[in-house]
Amino acid sequence: MKKSILTSLHGNKIGLSADGSLIINGEQAFPLPNPTGAMDYFVDGNRSASGDGLSWGGSYKTLAAAVTASNASIALTANRWWARRNRIFVVGDPITENIAAIPQKCDVIGLGSCDAYPMPTIKGNHAPLTEMFGCRFYNVRFIPATATVIWTLIANNNGIKFIGCQGVGSQDAITATSFISTTATELLDVIDCDIDGAFSGDIIAIGAGNASGLKIIGNNIRGGANDGIVIDGSATYTNINGLPLIKGNTIQVAGCTIKDVPDNAIVVDNNLISAAANGTASLDINKRYAARNWCTDATKEGWYPPVE
Numbered sequence: 594m595k596k597s598i599l600t601s602l603h604g605n606k607i608g609l610s611a612d613g614s615l616i617i618n619g620e621q622a623f624p625l626p627n628p629t630g631a632m633d634y635f636v637d638g639n640r641s642a643s644g645d646g647l648s649w650g651g652s653y654k655t656l657a658a659a660v661t662a663s664n665a666s667i668a669l670t671a672n673r674w675w676a677r678r679n680r681i682f683v684v685g686d687p688i689t690e691n692i693a694a695i696p697q698k699c700d701v702i703g704l705g706s707c708d709a710y711p712m713p714t715i716k717g718n719h720a721p722l723t724e725m726f727g728c729r730f731y732n733v734r735f736i737p738a739t740a741t742v743i744w745t746l747i748a749n750n751n752g753i754k755f756i757g758c759q760g761v762g763s764q765d766a767i768t769a770t771s772f773i774s775t776t777a778t779e780l781l782d783v784i785d786c787d788i789d790g791a792f793s794g795d796i797i798a799i800g801a802g803n804a805s806g807l808k809i810i811g812n813n814i815r816g817g818a819n820d821g822i823v824i825d826g827s828a829t830y831t832n833i834n835g836l837p838l839i840k841g842n843t844i845q846v847a848g849c850t851i852k853d854v855p856d857n858a859i860v861v862d863n864n865l866i867s868a869a870a871n872g873t874a875s876l877d878i879n880k881r882y883a884a885r886n887w888c889t890d891a892t893k894e895g896w897y898p899p900v901e
Contacts, residue, residue: 631677632666634659638685638713655690656683656701656715663696664725678727687714689738695750697725703733703758710734712759718769720745727752734759737769740793746778748802754782762790762816770794777802779834785811791818796846799837801827806834807858810841817846821865826854836882839863850888852877861885 627633635652636659644651646659653659663679666672678698684705692715707714714734718741728750735743735758743760746753760772771794775781781804788796796817799807804824814821821844830836837858843866844850850865851858856879867875867890875890880898888897 627678627680629677632663632679634662634679634681636681636683636685636688638683638688656681656688656692657690657694659683660692660694660696660699663699664694667697667699683713683715683733685713685715687716687734687736689716691717691738692719692721694723695721695725695728695753698727700729700731701733702731707734710759716764718743718745721750722747724749726750729754729756730758732757734761735772736761736764737767740768740770742771742774743769744773746773746775746781748777748779750775751779753778753780754784755786756782756784758786760786760788760796762788762792762796764790768793771798772796774798774800775804776800777804779803780806782808783810783812784808786813788812788814789816791816793818795820795823797822799824799828801825802829803831804828804837805830807837809837809839812842812844814842814844814846817844817848819846820848820852821846821850823849823852824854824858828855830857849874850876853879857882859883863887865889867891 634646635649636656637652638654640652640654643654643658646653646662659681663681667679678700681696681699681701683701683703686707703712705713712732712734714736716736717738737743762769769792771792772788796814797809809822822839839851839858839860841862843864845866847868849869850867851860858878860878860883863886865876865886865888869875870891871893876888876897883898886897
């Protein structure tokens, strides 16, 4: 099978097969047709008009159109697809739209290219309010349209995952405050992403409410003008989904790299670079839940917890 490697994120080699399927570490991650028997939809932001969305030749012009169709098919009583997963394949350079609803039980898979980037770009600030669970974004680049949060997530958005994506803090003289800001969002994953640029606020801000199952793993977070990952003191967790895990990230910001106010996040194997002074200004976590974190700041460098 012919393969063209597009990128390598935290050791995961991502490429395309000859039929356009996504390849991760040599395995066909998204074979065509859909292995669950559910629907596949196609979005091309460069089309002049929208089709029926069922092929590249008749693709939708907007992601919103594909989301509407996908959610309608998952909800049909007749097909009993509640346990299956639809897929939305996306190309565009860029697609300008605010995502007001996310697709339920669906993978949004970025293909193609946008300028020098081997993925589509979506320009917008997204605050989905509808109750849709279990959406995963793969290989999609997000840039801001206004100087606010790129992704604002609430309790209705449980199970959303960003895998191998890119978040851009500043584009076309617009600086976003945060890449992700949550309130009571469970099972959020941010994995193998590049999150770049001088976001003006906390790059990933975990707010009040149930944040069980949070995983922030293997990301490159670079250039933040304020703090990196911040967990609010009112964030809570349940045993069923577990404490937050922050593992294997490289974070370079002006302020605090990781600030865990509740003091119960598991923080291991991170490389942390801060322009702030030593102490809680550069890293504020509970050493009881920490291991093998290397921190370099304005006044000191070393392991946290300290190696004795």
